Amino acid sequence: MTKIMDAILGDDITTLTSKNNNPYLVxxxxxxxDKKRLEELQDRYRLANLPVLSTDVWEQINGAICVSEYLYSQLLRHPNWISHLINLTPETLPTPSVADLLISLDAPLEMNEKALMSRLRLVRQYCLVCLIFLDVRQAISLKQLTNYLTLLADACVNASILWIENYYLNLYGRAMDSNGKELSLIVIGMGKLGGGELNLSSDIDLIFAFREHGDTQGGKKSLSNQEYFTKIGQKLIQHLDVVNADGFVFRVDMRLRPFGQSGALVLNLDSLENYYQDQGRDWERYAMIKARVMAGNPEDMKAFETLKKPFVFRKYLDFSAISALRDLKNMIEKEVQRKGIEHNIKLGEGGIREIEFIVQAIQILHGGRDTRLQTQSLYQVLPYLAEQGYLTQAQVDSLWEAYCLLRRVEHGLQGIRDEQTQLLPTESDERELLAAMLGFDGWASLDALLWQQRKLVHTEFIALIEEDKEANNALPNIDSWRVLFKKEISREAIEELTDAVNWKVCDSAIDSIQRFISSRGVVFMQPIGQERLANFFANFMVKLATEENPDLVLERVLVILEAVLRRTSYLVLLCENPTAITHLIRLCRESAWFCEAISTTPMLLDELLDADTLFSPPDKESMEEELRQILLRLPEEDEEAKMDAMRRFKLSLILRIAACDITEILPLMKVSDHLTWLAEVLLQQVLLQAWHYLTQRHGYPTDEQNNPVFVPQLVVVGYGKSGGWELGYDSDLDLVFLHNANQTLSTDGERSIDNLTFYTRLGQRIIHLLTSFTASGRLYEVDMRLRPSGNSGLLVSSLHAFRDYQQKEAWVWEHQALTRARSLAGNDTLRAEFSQIRAEILSKMRDADSLKTEVIKMREKMRTHLDTSKQDLEFDIKQGRGGIIDIEFMVQFLILAHSHAHPELMTYSDNIRQLEEAEKVGVISKESTEQLIDSYKLYRSYVHRLTLQKQGRVVPKEALLANQETISCLWYKFVDVSSI
Incomplete structure (x- = not known):
């Protein structure tokens, strides 16, 4: 016999130990x-031949049954329960479990459906009797009571599902996923059930889901998983909700599922995710805070949390949550205006709903950044709000005191007749009964305290969400913009509304705005979208009035607006965030690249909304962790989703780096550092992803002892800008792949291939992952021409072959390139070996004159083919005379000519630090070093700015004339003399 059934059917106890903390009850x-009620119950008790109880015990029982008709009716049916109540405490209350509900001594899971439904109802009735008895005697806390009811609901749901799966086993078998694993119905508890806060006579709000489409296997008949889980869901509702001679278990409400009553009863998780991402409404975000998987395996729970969190919690400060709450507040106020609703302790003014909304608003507003707010339980969140300063301790104490009182009143109302009600009684007798039930000396005392607490709650509620009317009134022309978007467009009206803006070409700007407002996308928007656009324009024009180049900003912002017309919630976020529009204007003014990035990928606006992250790009370790967390949320085998996620990650990080560049928070060197770290983090992840793909198909490469090698024996070497810590916003990656696997051995999989073929395919896979286009673009363009023997060489070379080639066959220009090479990703041991090879090659003794001749010859060849300067008109910053390449070639000469004597010259791979080391060891003068470094930094800064404006690298001749002449002089000195 299990614990709860022992309690229901077991031995009788006559010793009174149960506490009564309610002095008014007896x-x-x-x-x-009603004396007749007690007499009838005593008669029924005696007829059952149960042990004699003392007068004191009957007084205690009488105190409870006189305030609860439900308690009285159940004890009449089960008089043996009386003896269990008199020694009941929260600690001795048996915890409900699936085992209690299903398992009997002789036939596990074999009870018929009628017996199961009776068992569920019997257990529920016994538990409710115990809880009401403890509650009216104030012998159980609110947390204990609501947690117990939640455990009961969880047990009933899971027991029913287990029985149904067994019931359908022979007929339909089991639902399976694509990997042959069994699937179960995922039951998501919403509202108080999800938060562990269920009340005495609550219904339960459920959503049904399953993880993956497929068909059932192993039964006489196969069904699609959709059909199978729909049948299970229907049976589950029947088991819990149907009212029969034994009553019901829980009223089941399915209206919170996608599309409500018109939606499918069961959805797979992909469909659930698509719904919330594309059509999820504001009230559903609030509802989802408390959503909890109450039936399902750990994988189901993880999958659901993965889809839930991005919908509910945004990583920026989510000011749209307040706007949504205002709408919900207005809806509630309309409900309150209905007759009698002011006496509803849940929905009425200052009721339970307002306390929940205060907490939930803070959770949604800050939960993306503060993960401890991402919990379903109000009990856990409310104290934390004071701990972290979201509310004062006094506010939290006040809300908690009110919440406990309101919930106790709710339980009192529902404990009378097991009715789901939150309406305060209007009859005097019922009011006095409720007061006694809650431990008050009369209705007047209870009513006074209730209204006092409710007024405090409502004051806090209004303070949190009330619109700033002064701010709204201060926003010029807001109503006029609304009229403009809703009625016939007037050019004169646009001119009037934008009169404060100092347009450079007024007619052109007005034409642009008129075309936008008249566009098909705007005209056919929903009214709420047009309202949001009007609010945005009113805010935007205020900011634009102080802008020096409003025409350019308008042109670029309109492009972004066209891209977000279908997701106007972004406009709400911009308007609610005081600084977001300011950031938008500044970044659009300074960067055509930024405008293009946002219009192509509107979700990047998320980054704009949080100044804390926008202007503080993470270091490399933080990038690694952020990317790891993103990829952990995706199915391991969904390579396409991971590719797309990495591209979105790159775009969001580059946006943040560009914002810091434009606003000069990061100096040039740090900008390149961050862009280079980003490339390294993505390369390492791409390498691991490619490795996983190939080892799944061919097994692992083996070593000389025939043991599998579980980590890639590969190093990814970066040349040029990536090797030199100088990546720009649109830089490609010059890469070389090197391995040290035994080429004569093979992989250990069923589709075995030799190690050389494996690593060649690994290199191909890496390039594919980097260069393939997804919906979010591609990661990087890749240039492999610097590998040994160029395009005619092997895609992946061994370290030994690479060393041999560099020593015997490489041209001088290839050794020049090696000065700006370093490992970016891969095996640490191989990375160290590559560094040794690089040092070995660079430190070779060279004839300075011959070396100089080759360097000058290569430079002139490049200038002839690549310099796009126009004489006396334009200067090609990179390839022109006195440009970047002249500086790089001089530095490369110094490294190759002097590293044999000064090995410290090989320490770094970037030009700036190489020049600094060269000056330290005396192979270049301090004056020349400063001239080269200053010009190099200035050139690179110009290139960054031009890239952000989507312009080439050519500038007017006079723009950098002084630096160009300085570097040209140093180049001629280098050509004609032995020193720089």
Missing amino acids: DFALTKG
Whole structure:
């Protein structure tokens, strides 16, 4: 016999140990109770031949049954329960479990459906009797009571599902996923059930889901998983909700599922995710805070949390949550205006709903950044709000005191007849009964405290969400913009509304705005979208009035607006965030690249909304962790989703780096550092992803002892800008792949291939992952021409072959390139070996004159083919005379000519630090070093700015004339003399 059934059917106890902390209960029963009720119950008890109880015990029982008709009716049916109540405490209350509900001594899971439904109802009735008895005697806390009811609901749901799966086993078998694993119905508990806060006579709000489409296997008949889980869901509702001679278990409400009553009863998780991402409404975000998987395996729970969190919690400060709450507040106020609703302790003014909304608003507003707010339980969140300063301790104490009182009143109302009600009684007798039930000396005392607490709650509620009317009134022309978007467009009206803006070409700007407002996308928007656009324009024009180049900003912002017309919630976020529009204007002014990035990928606006992250790009370790967390949320085998996620990650990080560049928060060198770290983090992840793909198909490469090698024996070497810590916003990656696997051995999989073929395919896979286009673009363009023997060489070379080639066959220009090479990703041991090879090659003794001749010859060849300068008109910053390449070639000469004597010259691979080391060891003068470094930094800064404006690298001749002449002089000195 299990614990709860022992309690229901077990031995009788006659010793009174149960506490009564309600001094008014017994007195109320003696003065106003129904004596016939007690006499009838005593008669029924005696007829059952149960042990004799003392007068004191019957007084305690009388106190409870006089205030609860449900308690009285159930004890009449089960008089043996009386003896269990008198020694009941929260600690001795048996915890409900699936085992209690299903398992009997002789036939596990074999009870018929009628017996199961009776068992569920019997257990529910016993538990409710115990809880009401403890509650009216104030012997159980609110947390204990609501947690127990939640455990009961969880047990009933899971027991029913287990029975149904067994019931359908022979007929339909089991639902399976694509890997042959069994699937179960995922039951998502919403509202108080999800938060562990269920009340005495609550219905339960459920959503049904399953993880993956497929068909059932192993039964006489196969069904699609959709059909199978729909049948299970329907049976589950029947088991819990149907009212029969034994009553019901829980009223089941399915209206919170996608599309409500018109939606499918069961959805797979992909469909659920698509719904919330594309059509999820504001009230559903609030509802989803409390959503909890109450039936399903750990994988189901993880998958659901993965889809839930991005919908509910945004990583920026989510000011749209307040706007949504205002709408919900207005809806509630309309409900309150209905007759009698002011007496509803849940929905009425200052009721339970307002306390929940205060907490939930803070959760949604800050939960993306503060993960401890991402919990379903109000009990856990409310104290944390004071701990972290979201509310004061006094506010939290006040809300908690009010919440406990309101919930106790709710339980009192529902404990009378097991009715789901939150309406305060209007009859005097019922009011006095409720007061005694809650431990008050009369209705007047209870009513006064209730209204006092409710007024405090409502004050806090209004303070949190009330619109700033002064701010709204201060926003010029807001109503006029709304009229403009809703009615016939007037050019004169646009001119008037934008009169404060100092347009450079007024007619052109007005034409642009008129074309936008008249466009098909705007005209056919929903009214709420047009309202949001109007609010945005009113805010935007205020900011634009102080802008020096408003025409350019308008042109670029309109492009972004066209891209977000279908997701106007972004406009709400911009308007609610005081600084977001300012950031938008500044970044659009300074960067055509930024405008293009946002219009192509509107979700990047998320980054704009949080100044804390926008202007503080993460370091390399933080990038690694952020990317790891993103990829952990995706199915391991969904390579396309991971590719797309990495591209979105790159775009969001580059946006943040560009914002810091434009606003000069990061100096040039740090900008390149961050862009280079980003490339390294993505390369390492791409390498691991490619490795996983190939080892799944061919097994692992083996070593000389025939043991599998579980980590890639590969190093990814970066040349040029990636090797030199100088990546720009649109830089490609010059890469070389090197390995040290034994080429004569093979992989250990069923589709075995030799190690050389494996690593060649690994290199191909890496390039594919980097260069393939997804919906979010591609990661990087890749240039492999610097590998040994160029395009005619092997895609992946061994370290030994690479060393041999560099020593015997490489041209001088290839050794020049090696000065700006370093490992970016891969095996640490191989990375160290590559560094040794690089040092070995660079430190070779060279004839300075011959070396100089080759360097000058290569430079002139490049200038002839690549310099796009126009004489006396334009200067090609990179390839022109006195440009970047002249500086790089001089530095490369110094490294190759002097590293044999000064090995410290090989320490770094970037030009700036190489020049600094060269000056330290005396192979270049301090004056020349400063001239080269200053010009190099200035050139690179110009290139960054031109890239952000989507312009080439050519500038007017006079723009950098002084630096160009300085570097040209140093180049001629280098050509004609032995020193720089």
